[in-house]
Amino acid sequence: MTEVRLRAVTAGYGREAVLDEVDLVVPTGTTTAILGGSGSGKTTLLRTVAGFLRPLGGEVLIGGRTVAAAGTWVPPERRGVGYVRQEGGLFPHLSVEGNIAFGLPWPRRRHRDRVLELLDLVGLPAELADRRPDQLSGGQQQRVALARALAPRPGLVLLDEPFSSLDTALRAATREATARALRATGATAILVTHDQGEALSFSDQVAILGAGAIRQAAPPRVVYGEPADVEVAEFLGDAVLVPGTARNGRVECLLGTLPVRGYVPRGAVTVMLRPEQITLTPGGTGRLDATVRSVAYFGHDAVVELELDGSGLAEQVRARVVGLQPPEPGERVGLDVAGPVRAFPAAGRTSGSDDVRPEASPVVPVPVPAPRVREARQP
Known part of the structure; x- marks a missing residue:
């Protein structure tokens, strides 16, 4: 052991x-x-x-x-x-x-x-x-x-x-x-x-x-x-970060009203999600509409830079899609968010006693393999 x-x-x-x-x-x-x-x-x-x-x-x-x-x-x-x-x-x-x-x-x-x-x-x-x-x-x-x-x-x-x-x-x-x-x-x-x-x-x-x-x-x-903070989120992979407001266990941001995974601070927050959580449909048939500004193609997948209608936030919203048939620059797409997001207190703000944890994700222990039977013979 x-x-x-x-x-x-x-x-x-x-x-x-x-x-x-x-x-x-x-x-x-x-x-x-x-x-x-x-x-x-x-x-x-x-x-x-x-x-x-x-x-x-x-x-x-x-x-x-x-x-x-x-x-x-x-x-x-x-x-x-x-x-x-x-x-x-x-x-x-x-x-x-x-x-x-x-x-x-x-x-x-x-x-x-x-x-x-x-x-x-x-x-x-x-x-x-x-x-x-x-x-x-x-x-x-x-x-x-x-x-x-x-x-x-x-x-x-x-x-x-x-x-x-x-x-x-x-x-x-x-x-x-x-x-x-x-x-x-x-x-x-x-x-x-x-x-x-x-x-x-x-x-x-x-x-x-x-x-x-x-x-x-x-x-x-x-x-x-469920990264511990924004720095961990950005270090561990591509992260989409947008400002938002948290209330009643959900966040409101330019991507809509979204459920939150784990701890939820009240008030001004930074919303974090992974680019693969953003799903796209051709022709603008999603919950939100957006225009494709650029596409970075990697073979197995592609990263799509999006501008939401009326947001003026080009190159701040990214989606990761399967690389078989990515959209083209200038194409109109619909946008949805899959799964819950993370929310962190906005810069300059700390969490308070009124923060809540709606349906907080359970703590997942590190898996410990079952004991292995070792051979009795020793050199």
Whole structure:
């Protein structure tokens, strides 16, 4: 059971703190993605959990054991942690087998079986065992690095942007192979990334890190659909933001009177919805009418910039539509909003005691996989 828990962790370099009293829980057997911009403290957090960096304050617990706190320090090699770097970090003078088996604590005669088991686990053919790293593709090298991290059966695997140097197709295939391998071993994992799509698709929990603090940590659907504030909403994906007024558990704005998901502040608000919530119909047959000003085509989808009739708000209302047959610039369309929106107090205004929560969305816990039965045989 390898739960990871950070309690009021402050960490940095010298006297400069990068993390400021961070609290975070990664449940056993789940994957948490740490998502943030450059300089937000993502790698600092990962290095603190790994033991490469001593925290300035707070506690780090792995599997219920305190590994870092005032007066307590467990070195990295005794934390039972596997670490996969961005560039893989394979030893160029060793074969694939030599890299994977490096540091295994059991007799050498058992290494080959474990190496072949791991190659199969990460989706690589057995014949690669005798090749050198420079004879592998980038995606193959990253899978070997993952296999090496998994070789001693760690309870926790840390992934420091391991897919960022790969091209799009290779990144997706390597990410899927990594997710399958982690599920098969039952290891707890923490992924550091700056890729929003990667964080949402790969993890059971997404933790948004900004200015050295966790802004929100929740399952992907909750973080995306119910962001904690405007900054999180804009960071995690494309967001449509319009002014409005909240009353009686609903908001009124240029898109109409709309239901609100979760907490509803009264009075002036900023209304947030995702572009895919705006649906379009040809010829202006929706609840509202609009004119298409521009279309950005991406193949699988398209982002349509709209001007509502009489609003004068060109380029402030965007819809995301399927890319098969997007509308053309100048075309008239009807517009509807699907599903509830989010509402935040308008700039310069704080929430008050008269704010309400109509049918607030339930708290969705991070899913914890059922216990896996591990093989009794140990090398």
